[in-house]
Amino acid sequence: MGKVxxxxxxxxxxxxxxxxxxxxxxKFKDFHTxxxxxxxxxxxxxxxxxxxxxxxxxxxxxxxxxxxxxxIDERPVNIFEVDTPPEMGYLVLVEDIMDTxxxxxxxxDNLNDALSKMRLxxxxxxxxxxxxxxxxxxxxxxxxxxxxxxxxxII
Numbered sequence: 421m422g423k424v425x426x427x428x429x430x431x432x433x434x435x436x437x438x439x440x441x442x443x444x445x446x447k448f449k450d451f452h453t454x455x456x457x458x459x460x461x462x463x464x465x466x467x468x469x470x471x472x473x474x475x476x477x478x479x480x481x482x483x484x485x486x487x488x489x490x491x492i493d494e495r496p497v498n499i500f501e502v503d504t505p506p507e508m509g510y511l512v513l514v515e516d517i518m519d520t521x522x523x524x525x526x527x528x529d530n531l532n533d534a535l536s537k538m539r540l541x542x543x544x545x546x547x548x549x550x551x552x553x554x555x556x557x558x559x560x561x562x563x564x565x566x567x568x569x570x571x572x573x574i575i
Contacts, residue, residue: 424534425527427567428548428557434460435469435514441477442509444469456545456558459518463554465547467518476517477508524549527556535564 435444435457448454454474459467523541525534527548538546538561548557569575 421530421532422567422571423527424525424529424531424548424559425557427531427563428527428559429563430557432458432547432555432558434458434555436461437466437513437515437518439514440510441474441512441514441517444514445474445509456547458547458555458558459514460555465522465524465549465553465555467514467520468522468547469514469518473517473519477504477512522547525559526551531564531567534559535561 433447433455435447437459444457448457454471457469458465459469523537523543524547525537527550529537534546538544544562545558545560547555548559550556566575
C-alpha cells in the first residue's frame, strides 16, 4: 500500500490571510472549477478556501445574535440580485471567508486511510501536512484512484 507522500501534488497554489478576493480569483481564472486553496502563514496551514467560501461574499452580513438562533430559516440568496460593487475585490480578504476548521492527512498516512478519511468527510481533496503541521502538498480522490490504476497496469 502506497503512502500519501508518493501520490500527492507538491506544487500547490496557496494564499495568505491578507490575499484579497481579486488576487485569489485571478490565480484560478483558467480552472474549470474552483479548487481547494490552502491558506498558509510561514508554511503552517491556517485555513482553506473552497467555492462555498467565495459564495459567502453574496450573503448579507447578519448580526452575531441571529447566528445563535437556529430556528430562524435561512433563505437561499439569489446571487444575481445581490449588489457586489467592484471594490469588493479589494476589500474582501481571504481571512474574511476562509475556513479555519478543516480536514488534513499526513504525508506518512497510507492511501487507504487517506481515502477513507476523505469519504467519511465527503471531500474530494485535502491538504497534506508533515509532522510539524507544515503544508507539504495536496491530494485528491482522483490522485489515489489514478495511482491504483497505475499499480494495476491499466495506465
